[in-house]
Amino acid sequence: MSAAAPPASIVVPTRGRAGYLDVALRSFAPQAADVGAEVIVVVDGFDPESVVVAQRRGAHVIAHAAPRGPNAARNAGWQTAHGELVIFVDDDVEAPRTWLPALLAAAAATPERDVFAGPIRADIEGGGPRSCGRDAPPITTLDHGAADVDVAVGWSANLAIRRAALETVGGFDEAIPVGAGDEEEWQERYRSTGGRVRYVAAAGLEHRRVGPDATLRALARAQYRRGRAARMQDERKGVGPSRTAELRLVAACAGHTLLRACANGVTLTAHAAGRAREAFAPRRSPATL
Numbered sequence: 001m002s003a004a005a006p007p008a009s010i011v012v013p014t015r016g017r018a019g020y021l022d023v024a025l026r027s028f029a030p031q032a033a034d035v036g037a038e039v040i041v042v043v044d045g046f047d048p049e050s051v052v053v054a055q056r057r058g059a060h061v062i063a064h065a066a067p068r069g070p071n072a073a074r075n076a077g078w079q080t081a082h083g084e085l086v087i088f089v090d091d092d093v094e095a096p097r098t099w100l101p102a103l104l105a106a107a108a109a110t111p112e113r114d115v116f117a118g119p120i121r122a123d124i125e126g127g128g129p130r131s132c133g134r135d136a137p138p139i140t141t142l143d144h145g146a147a148d149v150d151v152a153v154g155w156s157a158n159l160a161i162r163r164a165a166l167e168t169v170g171g172f173d174e175a176i177p178v179g180a181g182d183e184e185e186w187q188e189r190y191r192s193t194g195g196r197v198r199y200v201a202a203a204g205l206e207h208r209r210v211g212p213d214a215t216l217r218a219l220a221r222a223q224y225r226r227g228r229a230a231r232m233q234d235e236r237k238g239v240g241p242s243r244t245a246e247l248r249l250v251a252a253c254a255g256h257t258l259l260r261a262c263a264n265g266v267t268l269t270a271h272a273a274g275r276a277r278e279a280f281a282p283r284r285s286p287a288t289l
Contacts, residue, residue: 094206102200117153
């Protein structure tokens with residue numbers, strides 16, 4: 001007799017961040033063991049340290065010989081998974097003990113939904129750049145309140161999808177680079193079939209930045225790259241603002257930073273500068289981003 005399929009499969013793409021990965025797995029691998037779920041770590045390129053961490057935490061490891069991008073890692077993960085519910089998380093999260101039970105409960109209670117997104121809260125060592133209170137944190141977050149509601153999109157740091165929906169809609173587009181709508185494009189296809197994304201308020205987790213990654217310089221550089229990716233995403237969707245509008249945004253963000261003495265404004269300006277840089281860049285392969 002074959003073994004019963006696990007209730008869920010947790011897929012974690014990673015590359016070059018073994019320390020983050022260890023914290024993530026330490027937080028949710030015990031939850032997976034408690035309910036019989038499997039954990040799959042997809043190491044996107046040569047990274048023996050991450051392989052060792054994943055194996056030590058009891059995860060099944062898929063190792064790509066060379067980097068292929070986050071969507072290729074997600075596809076490799078869900079195509080290997082045995083669970084009816086495939087849960088995608090990033091390698092830089094930390095999940096409370098209530099996280100996985102909340103996702104499983106929501107999936108069981110709402111069989112008419114195929115996609116579930118949980119809250120994502122910023123956890124930046126030292127509190128992050130000082131903010132005037134008018135700005136979002138300089139890393140990905142998601143908060144739609146304390147009640148479960150349907151939303152337009154969830155983020156891959158905390159996103160669960162039924163296998164049936166993945167098989168119907170197809171895999172993630174591997175040509176899209178990270179930050180340029182890599183997981184959003186799949187949800188656009190899903191919504192075009194009439195599907196809806198359910199926000200699960202109780203299934204929140206933390207999105208972490210520590211050490212050198214938590215400095216203003218590092219956060220600003222990351223936001224510059226994400227700004228370029230965001231502009232690429234807008235162009236893909238045909239909604240990219242004019243070059244003049246992008247330059248005005250840079251000026252507005254810089255003015256906000258100076259007027260309010262807002263350190264977080266530096267990251268906003270960096271994001272706007274990345275958008276402007278991409279608006280003026282010659283068209284090229286996404287791999288050069």
